[in-house]
Amino acid sequence: MATQSNRLTNYAAFHRQDGSSPQIGHLDPAQQTIQPLTFLSGTPVENLYQVIEAGSENIIAAAIPAIPLKDVKLLPPISGRDVLAVGKNYMEHAKEFNSSGYDSSDKVDKPSHPVIFTKRATSIMADGENILLHKGFTESADYEGEIGVIVGKAGFRVREEDAWDYVWGYTIINDLTARERQRDHKQFYIGKSPDTFCPMGPVAVPKENLPKTLRIQTHVNGELRQDATTEDLIFSIPHLISTLSAGTTLQPGDVLATGTASSTPAGVGIGRNPPVFLKMGDEIAISIDGIGTLTNKVAEDSAANTTIERVTSQSAFQLTNATRTIHGTAGLTKVNSKLLNYRRIGTGKENIIFVHGLGATKEFWTPLVTELGLEDSATFHLFDFEGHGLSPTHPLSKISIESLAEDLIGIFTGAGVSAQNPAILISHSMGSIISTKFALDHPSLIKKLVLIGPPPSPLPSTAAAHLLDTAGLARSQGMTSVVEQNVALISQSSKAKTPLAATAVRMSLLSQDPEGYAKAASALAQFTEPLPLEKLGVETHIISGQAPSSGDEYVRRIRNSTQTVLSHVGHWHLFEDPVEVAASIKSFL
Template sequence: MRFARIEGQHGPQLCAVDDNGAARAVRFADTGEAITELQQIIAAGSGGLGRLTPDTAAVGGTLLAPIVPHRNVFCVGRNYSEHAAEFAKSGFDATGSADGQHVPEHPVVFTKPAATVIASGDAIDPHTDITSALDYEGEIGVIIGRRASKVSKADALDHVWGYTLINDMTARDLQRDHKQWFIGKSLDTFCPLGPWAVTADEIDIDDLQLQTRINGELRQDANTAQLIFDVPTIIETLSAGITLEPGDVIATGTPVGVGIGFDPPKYLTVGDEVVISAPGLGELRNVIGTPADPDHLVAAGSSRLFVEKTGSGPAVVLIHGLGGATTVYEPQVAALAENNTVLRYDLSGHGRSPVAGPNSIAGWVDELKALLDSHGIESAVLVAHSMGTLVATTFTATYPDRVSKVALLGPVKAQPDAAKTATRARARAVREGGMSAVADTILGAALSPTTHEGRPVAVTAVRELLLGQDPAGYAFACEALAAAVEPDFASISVPVLLLTGDADKVSPVAVNEELLATFPNAQLNVLEGVGHWHSLEDPTSVTHRLQDFLAKP
């Protein structure tokens, strides 16, 4: 079967695609459950396909990527011998393969973030501000259907659900200059995927012709029989020490004919169309779009804000707290974007949003309203952290018709006098000594002992967030927090999720219990061994709590 994911008038729907290209939404016949993502079918196991029934009417709308994996896309490099040779000769290979040993002895594996996935038909951002060597790589993508750990080649294909097409877009100069492949292959929009996900029984993966055309010119034309490491070998290699999960995606490598292989190189430019095709898998079509604002700044009232938009469906807006930025929610974005349009932004004066002078909670509320208006969002779920919870609750109390739910991570109330004095003193310290004057103190108090002892990645992430702040913007934000006035919490009638850590000193459990008794429709979750930076200290639990909250009517 072939499946497409389409955004229609009823939101995202998973559709079966017939031989004429008509797409019809599917559901489980025995339960009537609507299917909005491929993961639902994969999770249903071997009997999932047999339970499906299609709707009568064909579905129209915007084509989405058929699957967005929960974690990075696994990729295999230099997996066709002729491509390995052309890459070795190009001068852009920083892996040391130019000595004649261009055919690797073992699979060369790297990853691309799931957030780079876009659909067939979406525009590819050329990122002209940081690269002048934009290249394409047509590939076959493998979709894992069953958990695979230490799987042998003989059993590997039993763990494959199906296949799709992938364009492993690459900035060759970044790939070369950074001496590894992650950055050069992981820019926004650099993983077009689709148009369909096709079940394994319809594809002969050992004899599949893969082609790539640029503006109609055939550039790549090879067969999977030419793979150096076939799909079973790739799965055996990866699963030897990495458990592959249902819904994981593996890009199997690209054949000869990429732009860097020509003399002179044939790089992609604005307006070029890339079409990747294979029998049974359709055509993955994308055009190189016009360069985005290199700063990704969006006008919101009188402010210019750094904004990132991912996924499609009902709107979910992520608001960070004091000293935060959009990256606070990086571990959650891919999962939330599977069924939602996720909008995250840096509050003015934070992260990559310019400092525009003194701030206030009311000013940030105005920014949020302007941001929603500029994106045509009438109603959204707000997810907020720490100081951002005052922005979210004040906005909800002021514009109740614009909010459907609120998730508050480490919610705070207006500060008592002693805390106000300390916060204003912190603002003075930052103005005098920069962020390094307060970073260690904040880290010591805001993270749990469990995090300090066993989560070094989280500690580093928070430290980098703090040290990356503009001192003036951070100081203004401290003063805004000290001057904050509480909204009328009791007037907020929409569902509210309160989420804190048992070691959160900024938002203790007792404060959350007070809020639980104040909000008319709230629930409280307490994370064990977690301090105040919940989304980074225990990202998996936070993701699951948010998914559960969003799924409830």
């Protein structure tokens, strides 16, 4: 092992008090700060598994100031897996345990083979958190200060002489134990795994940044109870690595608690006569030179067990299309129960709300907003519907025309729209289906309705089948597989006169998440309910492009409707000719 380096390698896991995503920083105990860390690329380091895989040489301080410890919540340096552990691995402790009456293993002081057990992942907690005594489950909670070895690479049948190559570094562990449960169940798992019985931290440090021989000391309420070094181990760390990997593959990030340290005359609780177990208010502080001190207090008996809340809050699912908004936490607005990318422009009393179509985003409308020039007399409401643009979607959320229309209610509510103050609703393509359904269901909220390039209602079976095929393509081959079929919907005239239109379409499509796009395409394909356009009493204006178009059908069936035909544009009206589209809408408004 190398000598101490000047790298920022006191790796601590934390999150800010605002509950933002966990990340890794360098803990400076003297300054009481955490310096967030990034890779050389500037990407924040999220967890110790990444540190192990990347290597310390690829990690630097983030270009932001260190954060005071009081402004963060420390987390265990590594978590998510059961801890591998060794019993009776220091001679003095092996003797006191064997003579305590709580040892149900072989009745010898020195074991012939390492005694291996596991501690449940749910028992892991951070430095500074409180220990629960679990009255009624155990009356003999005891402490055990231990050195935690962190595995650095996968290994199977590792030879002892090669074992150090598989050690990444170390942390501190308090192997808390319910002694009577350990005794009565013969094996250690039950007695070793109660919630909060595996405090770990405060940091993890690479072996290269620590001395070859590690010294561990345990104090209880300021009194020294344990004092030993790695030289005192019955079974060395290389021997343990070799034993554990003899028939089982070790994984990077596996943690091995190497056994509790030899005792001073004070000893662990069972080493006293009579035994003295932990009680409310006790403070256990375990120190290792170069790593720091892991400190935890015993909570009051009435303290709540928050482990169930922590476990319940975890999910096997991640939001789709959330990486660009920092896992769905940045820059989004809650609409009903969903997070959507929403923007308000202007300060006027007139509310104008926009609904984009399949493959578009709220940015589709910005040329129209500019051309209308109504920011002083109107307020524009633009948003990405679920799964599109920057709006995420949950894997369990089934998008439908009905669900998107429900989301539109939230936009109207947030805008302050009412029957006394109705809004102008402008939509394009698939958005026209959403808006028409909304207008049929909530006619009193609509002052005027503009439908740009509305699709047939219902869609022909061939069009629906094509959309489902397109959804499958997006899911299996990504957005590049569906871009050109959308570019082909631009008119030849627009391609010649407005070449940026094709670029805008490509940028819009390539900015979409494939799953979000596929869910919306499927929603449109599966909307088989014919819209009862004859019942639509809202004043409506349709803007159509080149043939074939559904505009004539809409005008024929909607009583109070007009139409502008822009025969020189295709499907992407605003990308192709925003000036003419704006002129048509201005004349209608």
